[in-house]
Amino acid sequence: MKYFTKEWYDEMQVSGFLAFHETVEEWEEELAYYKEEGIDYEEINRRNLEDIRADLLKFLPEPFYPYIQDGTISTGFPSLELREMAKQWEREHEARLEALGDEYSRHYDSIKNRLPAGAIQLMEQSLHDATVISVEKAQEEMLIIKLDCSGGFHYFTDIQLTFTGVTEADIPTEFAGAWWLYNEIYLTEHGFELHVLFDSPMVEAKIIAQDVTIKIMD
Known part of the structure; x- marks a missing residue:
């Protein structure tokens, strides 16, 4: 595959991982919900981090590395610095996705009538x-x-x-x-x-x- 590759898909999973809560209140509400259900939410986040750690290190720039290595990228409410870095990376990622999608659309349109x-x-x-x-x-x-x-x-x-x-x-x-x-x-x-x-x-x-x-x- 040239466009929608496994690597492209893996990078999208990194994007999903960086979908942080907007406020401390939202974070605390979710913690309380999982606690009430008897689920260790932070432990789930730690496991999710281990599952995706290699891709985080592959696709994210070096300023993210300390947060990945000490686990704070997925435990606790993210710092302002981390949230701002994530927003910037997400904007760049969305631009790459859009450019790739546009490129494929042009390719498909160019061959459609002959398919x-x-x-x-x-x-x-x-x-x-x-x-x-x-x-x-x-x-x-x-x-x-x-x-x-x-x-x-x-x-x-x-x-x-x-x-x-x-x-x-x-x-x-x-x-x-x-x-x-x-x-x-x-x-x-x-x-x-x-x-x-x-x-x-x-x-x-x-x-x-x-x-x-x-x-x-x-």
Whole structure:
């Protein structure tokens, strides 16, 4: 993938991690709620920090490092300095996301009229948050992916993607439960090259095919 890569996704998770409470009162209210529920909120934050520490050190500039290393980036109400640094980084991150999105939109618009109708439908009727039911390499040059879209943004039922004229299918066949996150598409001489970023497990899949049809399953 060129645009919506695993690294791009990981950086978005860092952005989410830096979503601090705006006021001390909000912080204290949340602490009180979790305490009432018998949940150690600060311990959860410490565990979350350990899970994302490597990415914080990878994507955030050095002034953040002391807060990451001593844990104060996720424990207690953040200092004014930390909140201001986070806001500045977030502004820069949002600008990068917007620029990348605009670049991909220009790319897609430049090839859309030469894509098969099924590929256009796949790109424009979002499969974000659909979950994989099965992946089947049914026969030579054919790939079938069944998806549960009940928790997604379109279809809201099970669908079947049937790729034909397949010359490459770099996607696990034991893949049930994986989440379809983001996709991007490229034009090839005889069809298209589709890239999809999945989660659980995190996989960048690639399918090169001549056509694709989308069928709503009964």
